[in-house]
Amino acid sequence: MSSGEASGYRGRFAPSPSGPLHDGSLLAAMASYLDARAQGGRWLLRIEDIDTPRCAAGADTLIMQQLQTLGMQWDEPPVWQSKRLPNYEAAFARLQAQGLIYGCACTRRMLSDGPYPGTCRHGLPPGRTARAWRLRVPQGTVHFVDRWQGPQSQDVAGEVGDFILHRADGMWAYQFVVVVDDGLQGITDIVRGNDLLDSTARQRVLAQLLGYEPPRVMHVPLLCDRTGRKLSKQNHAPALDVSHPLDTLQRAWRNLGFAAFPASTIQEFWARAVPLWAARHCPDRQ
Ligand SMILES: [Zn+2]
Structure with missing residues (x-):
């Protein structure tokens, strides 16, 4: 399916299942997927359900269905933090x-x-x-x-x-579990929203203390609502409508700063988008 073994690149998308994907989380998913495909890597899916009170029943299944409808297929069985x-x-x-x-x-x-x-x-x-x-x-x-x-x-x-x-409530902190998972899963590249840029130095400190090679990172600009707040489930961003997958993909693609191009199927969309991402963001691969 991919030449991930050849390139050694291992990326991941790690949503918290507090609800279905929205326009903001799709952006992070798309950027990490494009980067993995552009670099001949593997793309993993990790459900970050450690913060159990915030998890919504069935949201993990919904997220997986949304990703598959949009043609984003993971390369290894998904993992759930709650089982780790x-x-x-x-x-x-x-x-x-x-x-x-x-x-x-x-x-x-x-x-x-x-x-x-x-x-x-x-x-x-x-x-x-x-x-x-x-x-x-x-x-x-x-x-x-x-x-x-x-x-x-x-x-x-x-x-x-x-x-x-x-934490005092008995749960593991996000900063800690994400570093342990990235280390154990051999993640080489993290592509995610720039709300997590501020966490990266802490995560690198932890990775080093645990003996893991800190992954390369790319933090993509987040989508904001009309009042300038980050689009998030907490801010009641609407669930992503995937009834017109091509339109959804093209909208996310433009939100990543690219110009729309004609595509009549989702397969054609990805086949054209991956080299465009590579040309802009993976200069070493050219
Ligand atoms: Zn104290």
């Missing part, structure tokens, strides 16, 4: 064994919006028990080049502080 809990426990234990984890007793009320001040870094205050577990973030600035946004840097210890891996 032992992986997260094992990775957490590895960090703990290196002395990189500590318990935090702070409540939200005790903390300001700024970086975590390290209140519990050297032990819990007397009589308090740990509510959450934090990573002891090493000093130093993280540098990386985003394929869309250009050079980036963040002093994670100074600007974010020791961040949470295991």
Whole structure:
């Protein structure tokens, strides 16, 4: 189906099943799919259903149906984060064994919006028990080049502080599980919406501590509604209508900054779109 083994490229689309795809999440799906196909890679689907209260029953099935209707077929069986809990426990234990984890007793009320001040870094205050577990973030600035946004840097210890891996509500933090999954699935390239650009430095710190090669990254501009807010399920973006798949694909394609082109089938759409993406975004492959 693809020459993924030859190129070694492994990309993924990782939606949270809080509802069906909308115009915004389709953009991330399309960009990651185009990039994987343009680089002769494999494209994986991971359902990020770890945050169970936000998951909607049946949304994962709907998302898969929408992707297939649009001609985006994944190359390996999808995985569900909720079925991978032992992986997260094992990775957490590895960090703990290196002395990189500590318990935090702070409540939200005790903390300001700024970086975590390290209140519990050297032990819990007397009589308090740990509510959450934090990573002891090493000093130093993280540098990386985003394929869309250009050079980036963040002093994670100074600007974010020791961040949470295991939350007070008993759930794993997004930052942690995404790095464990990308590492275990051998993901080489992440293409996603630029709302996650700010998470990337934290994820690279974690990847390095867990011994994973940090993936290359590309953060595509997000769609906003008329008031400038990101289109998201939280903001009640309407579900994607895939009753006219070609129109839907062409709209997403234009939202990625390309000019529409004639195509009479979805197969023809992809056959023409992939080389156009490659020409613009994969100069090393030309
Ligand atoms: Zn604390």
